[in-house]
Amino acid sequence: MAVLRIVRYGEDVLRQSTKEVGKISSKIKKLATDMIETMYANNGVGLAAPQVGENYRLFVIDVSEENETPNPLVFVNPKIVKKSAPINSYEGCLSFPGAYTNVRRYANVVVKAKDLKGKPFVLEAEDGSLLAKAIQHETDHLEGILFVDHARNRFETNNELAKHELPSIEDDKLLNEDEMETIIQVVEAKASEAEKQKKLEEEVAKAASTEGQE
Numbered sequence: 105m106a107v108l109r110i111v112r113y114g115e116d117v118l119r120q121s122t123k124e125v126g127k128i129s130s131k132i133k134k135l136a137t138d139m140i141e142t143m144y145a146n147n148g149v150g151l152a153a154p155q156v157g158e159n160y161r162l163f164v165i166d167v168s169e170e171n172e173t174p175n176p177l178v179f180v181n182p183k184i185v186k187k188s189a190p191i192n193s194y195e196g197c198l199s200f201p202g203a204y205t206n207v208r209r210y211a212n213v214v215v216k217a218k219d220l221k222g223k224p225f226v227l228e229a230e231d232g233s234l235l236a237k238a239i240q241h242e243t244d245h246l247e248g249i250l251f252v253d254h255a256r257n258r259f260e261t262n263n264e265l266a267k268h269e270l271p272s273i274e275d276d277k278l279l280n281e282d283e284m285e286t287i288i289q290v291v292e293a294k295a296s297e298a299e300k301q302k303k304l305e306e307e308v309a310k311a312a313s314t315e316g317q318e
């Protein structure tokens with residue numbers, strides 16, 4: 105196994121499309137195991153082949169916690185077949201060292217792929233879990249799409265990129281996600297309203313209990 109060099113934002117290979125993996129050759133197996141090692145060496149939760157300069161439809165993910173047994177998942181020729189419920193996701197990418205920003209994702213996805221033995225599997229990830237977000241992030245890499253293309257606020261994202269000496273958003277790559285944005289904002293407004301209501305109720309309860317003590 106070997107730790108590979110990770111391509112940085114700005115390098116062309118991140119924008120290129122990838123080809124289907126045919127036979128799962130020893131070369132592909134080695135690439136996948138090297139990618140897992142590279143992901144661990146960089147404390148990442150996911151890594152796609154284009155990020156190590158290989159234009160294959162292949163990515164690896166491990167969302168296990170530090171105190172858990174490592175659980176690397178390999179996705180060969182993945183395809184997201186279902187997605188629902190837009191949400192905000194605060195994320196980064198190993199090709200954007202240090203930079204994090206708010207992007208649009210779906211809370212629930214169903215992905216079909218093959219494992220390294222060539223066995224097909226279907227995986228469902230829900231509730232805006234790290235796995236659900238990572239599957240979308242890594243699948244995007246295979247289409248030459250980067251997380252900043254989903255940015256909710258281009259000024260905030262450009263500030264963050266500049267802070268980490270990375271190129272700005274490529275405006276022509278920004279995705280039109282107005283419908284997703286509207287849904288996310290409605291959900292966020294409801295959450296903040298519920299939060300306010302809870303605080304108010306807590307204050308009333310506190311005032312009542314203080315009164316009782318006097």
Ligand SMILES: [Zn+2]
Pocket residue numbers: 196197198199241245
């Ligand atoms: Zn990434």
